[in-house]
Amino acid sequence: MSPGLRKLSLTAHVTSSVGWLGSVAGFLALAVAGLTSNDAELVRATYLAMDLTGWLVIVPLGGVSFVTGLIQSLGTTWGLFRHHWVVAKLVISVLASAFLVVHMQLTSLIAHAAATRYLSRSDLGGLRLQIAGDAGAAIVVLLVAVILSVYKPRGLTRYGWRKQQQDGL
Amino acid sequence: MAEPPQDPSSDSGNNGPTVRVPDGSRPPARPRWVYAFWTVVILFVIVFITLHLTGRGFGPHMHG
Numbered sequence: 001m002s003p004g005l006r007k008l009s010l011t012a013h014v015t016s017s018v019g020w021l022g023s024v025a026g027f028l029a030l031a032v033a034g035l036t037s038n039d040a041e042l043v044r045a046t047y048l049a050m051d052l053t054g055w056l057v058i059v060p061l062g063g064v065s066f067v068t069g070l071i072q073s074l075g076t077t078w079g080l081f082r083h084h085w086v087v088a089k090l091v092i093s094v095l096a097s098a099f100l101v102v103h104m105q106l107t108s109l110i111a112h113a114a115a116t117r118y119l120s121r122s123d124l125g126g127l128r129l130q131i132a133g134d135a136g137a138a139i140v141v142l143l144v145a146v147i148l149s150v151y152k153p154r155g156l157t158r159y160g161w162r163k164q165q166q167d168g169l
Numbered sequence: 170m171a172e173p174p175q176d177p178s179s180d181s182g183n184n185g186p187t188v189r190v191p192d193g194s195r196p197p198a199r200p201r202w203v204y205a206f207w208t209v210v211i212l213f214v215i216v217f218i219t220l221h222l223t224g225r226g227f228g229p230h231m232h233g
Contacts, residue, residue, distance in 0.1 A: 084203045099217070149185060155200040162196075 001075035013068035020061040021142040024135055031132035044114045050109035062100055066093045082160030085148045092145045103134045133138045
């Protein structure tokens with residue numbers, strides 16, 4: 001991969017990954033407001049906003065982060081399975097994306113209910129609490145991914161070690 | 170194009186890995202943080218599947 005393309009891919013990856021984290025933080029703020037507020041209009045607006053930002057911002061950012069992460073790893077000498085920290089980030093990205101899709105379906109259920117009827121604090125209480133908990137957990141997981149990217153903890157996988165041996169010959 | 174191995178103490182940024190030149194025929198030991206990472210991942214997946222199967226989360230059965 002040329003240096004220019006590598007920089008472009010890296011920029012897209014950093015932007016989408018950090019944007020993913022930031023948008024989930026915003027989502028968490030809305031989830032807490034929707035869970036704790038007694039204002040019916042605020043609750044309705046909150047869940048409609050969460051549904052929109054989830055599908056139109058968070059899911060696309062997660063997808064872009066995943067794809068650009070693949071490009072970054074496969075297009076550079078880091079590789080996808082050579083270093084433990086890259087594998088860890090791949091696992092985080094795959095699991096987070098899968099859970100995000102499940103999570104967004106639940107969010108859409110609540111948003112649909114909020115759009116069609118009044119939601120008291122106890123209505124859909126379990127789901128609303130779960131949505132807020134999921135968002136909090138997602139922030140922790142995405143923070144771990146950021147930390148791995150910054151610190152790049154040392155450690156070759158067996159595959160990476162074999163490749164290094166072959167390249168050294 | 171593969172880049173040459175660099176000094177492990179240097180900051181390589183995102184241009185390529187900082188790798189230790191192999192000095193033996195055995196693969197390196199897995200770092201401790203990797204064991205911790207996979208333990209947390211496995212626990213997380215078990216909790217998710219357990220909650221899903223016992224009906225305590227992740228589904229429309231929680232409505233109402």
